[in-house]
Amino acid sequence: MAGRRVNVNVGVLGHIDSGKTALARALSTTASTAAFDKQPQSRERGITLDLGFSCFVVPLPGAEPGTSDTLLQVTLVDCPGHASLIRTIIGGAQIIDLMMLVIDVTKGMQTQSAECLVIGQIACQKLVVVLNKIDLLAEGKRQAAIDKMTKKMQKTLENTKFRGAPIIPVAAKPGGPEAPETEAPQGISELIELLKSQISIPTRDPSGPFLMSVDHCFSIKGQGTVMTGTILSGTISLGDSVEIPALKVMDDYSVIGRSLFKKETNIQLFVGLKVQLSTGEQGIIDSAFGQSGKFKIHIPGGLSPESKKILTPTLKKRSRAGRGETTKQEESTERPEPIQPVTLSLSFKRYVFDTQKRMVQTP
CATH class of the missing domain: 3.40.50.300 (P-loop containing nucleotide triphosphate hydrolases)
Known part of the structure; x- marks a missing residue:
């Protein structure tokens, strides 16, 4: 049809x-x-x-x-x-x-x-x-x-x-x-x-941040884990990075940046540029998460143990006192401790008369 x-x-x-x-x-x-x-x-x-x-x-x-x-x-x-x-x-x-x-x-x-x-x-x-x-x-x-x-x-x-x-x-x-x-x-x-x-035809926003509701997850031999779902907004292409918050996956060579760009900014134009972390490491903008304003930074030398400690959310156990007794560990509850903010710096030059409008960084 x-x-x-x-x-x-x-x-x-x-x-x-x-x-x-x-x-x-x-x-x-x-x-x-x-x-x-x-x-x-x-x-x-x-x-x-x-x-x-x-x-x-x-x-x-x-x-x-x-x-x-x-x-x-x-x-x-x-x-x-x-x-x-x-x-x-x-x-x-x-x-x-x-x-x-x-x-x-x-x-x-x-x-x-x-x-x-x-x-x-x-x-x-x-x-x-x-x-x-x-x-x-x-x-x-x-x-x-x-x-x-x-x-x-x-x-x-x-x-x-x-x-x-x-x-x-x-x-x-x-x-x-x-x-x-x-x-x-x-x-x-x-x-x-x-x-x-x-039925009212819903408005789907292909230009918004990529959001997919996962309804099935299964393994295929030789391929790995496969997820299927319904895309509620945004679009995705081969090679794009996708954030799966529930997995809470972390590694020593990647961090997620935010608030450096406005949501409407095309972050793909900045891919490959260097950024400086306030913890001392230097990273390279690797990819963007749609138009959410978030982006992935690759740290070639990896994060130092001190930086990982700052960037990793810590959970502190809190004891509760029994009634009429001295304080003892009756039960433990976990609460996230405040995380020290890490700032990002991006510096580049753009020449007024450059017809290609390239962004140049000094070595």
Whole structure:
């Protein structure tokens, strides 16, 4: 299909066994390698253990015929529902633009449903409530039961920022997970139309600092550790340095500089120039971290033990006295000690009449 695709991320959240994965399967036309509980452990236990990604493509709402941006790709982020996997749920919620809260219509609001609602209030601005498994309701009383659950959900959402959010009934997998694939899902086309009306195209900033939310990390034999994720802002190219704060990796030949340049400065123009550290070492600007203003400095001779001591955050243990007793080491708490600031100096000459506008440093 011709035309550039505009992507939005829709989270599928809810209590365990509310039919989230079945709903994602019914909506999707393309699945990733991690979609629909493909892990052996997930199939064995019958629950979602990791984030699953799949998508479907529809015409972009409001697009003029003949324009290049005619397709809207809706990426579904299928999140686990088990309480012990709350960190994985939060990881999925931080990349979504809209949230589908899936409710088992026969059970109503449950513990993890409420937790997902709280996460949604923090992570996104729009919500669609999906009342799933309507096929399990008695046919004669089905509409009355749907209306009753709709009113309950409206009352639940009344004191949240999602007040007035649309609520739609569906049956993603009629007959349950073990039923044969003979009956078509109910309400899926209506749900797609509802999603199209609720989706707002997010603004992605390719010129901002590079920020990627990591959703999977695994090892490939002969290659090493591989991370996959969703880029929320900025761009990256081969050879760029990426900071992974959670790893807290340190070495004797590299330091990260900041506050020397403005965020809008193209630091690539300064790569290769020498900088002087207030600790005495001389370094070379090696690379930049997007347009965050941070940059990597290579120290050819390495940091001295004194400099490493200054630059390394230290944690001091603090003892707590027992009540009515002399001070003793009952428990230890760690707190970071203040770090002595290290300043950077960059000196260069730029000649007014130089057409190439080179920056020159004296040896």
